[in-house]
Amino acid sequence: MTAGSDRSSRILVTGGAGFLGSYLVKSLLSTGHEVVVLDNGCLKNLEEVNSNPRLEIIQASVTSPFPSHIQASRIYHLACHASPKQFGLRPLEILETCYVGTKNALEAARKWNARILLASTSEVYGNPQVCPQPETYNGNVNCFGPRACYDEGKRVAEALAYAHREQSGVDVRIARIFNVYGPGMPASDGRVVCSFVDAAISSRDLVITGSGAASRCFQYVDDCVAGVRLLMESAWSQGPMNIGSETETTMAELAEIVLQRVAAQRHGRRSKIVYDGAVKDDPQRRRPDCSLAKRVLGWEPCVSLEDGTDRTVAWFLASDENDR
């Protein structure tokens, strides 16, 4: 970390037991911080650190007011289901988490005089009509559709952050995070990288929804954690910042990369690529303009999709041996 470091602070991570959250928690612990996790989900991702005396875990929902004893000076507000699979299963819970949860997090930040970083998303751009997407692009979101709970939920979360900054002077950072992946994301998550890796190592077909031409820019989870931590400690409070990779990959290309990487580690290709119907409102082209993050934070991702896929495949294979 650079000057103005968060070294001595007590840090709250909402959603700290989730995929991205648990990486962030381990990173903060590894640099000497005292960390409080507020999470109502499974704690498996924190198994290797849960006896750390600098870690406190509170099993509660962000939709209840935050316990006042936490008194953190930094809040990373990550709590929310992020897989499109969940958007169809629990849309009301997602909306409530985004609105009530973010309201509670911002109120805690105001009371404790803490700085807060909101984990927003590339989904605020919806199905973009501008590519690449700079932070100034206002997006193309369907507010009455299957992704609306998350897309509009995160948009209202950003609006809440803006309102709290203007009206109560809360010190806010907003990271618009683009597709994160890596070891530890469960096969059942539904997001594409782990779904493809899981299918390939289980010798099942890789199912592409749509034509295969839809694109995403995938960032390895460690890169994302580094970017988010730098943003938290930067002076950039003017507005949201894209945190992502600028390398655009179509789903057909991703499927091919996964098949190649699994074949290399497992000596042979046992799956093929098949196509299923398109999903409603699926963004067709998504790529961040990350010039702001490069200029302000000096940050850009350094793990290539090929290397990150290799690490993810290795993790899936190892967990298979341990009865994943």
Ligand SMILES: O=c1ccn([C@@H]2O[C@H](COP(=O)(O)OP(=O)(O)O[C@H]3OC[C@@H](O)[C@H](O)[C@H]3O)[C@@H](O)[C@H]2O)c(=O)[nH]1
């Ligand atoms: O098995 C699959 C899963 C997904 N897909 C496709 O792969 C693409 C990416 O889908 P994912 O489910 O991984 O994620 P999405 O990019 O749609 O949404 C994600 O965006 C960024 C985050 O904030 C969230 O994690 C999530 O909303 C889509 O075009 C989807 O249709 C497949 O072809 N097959």
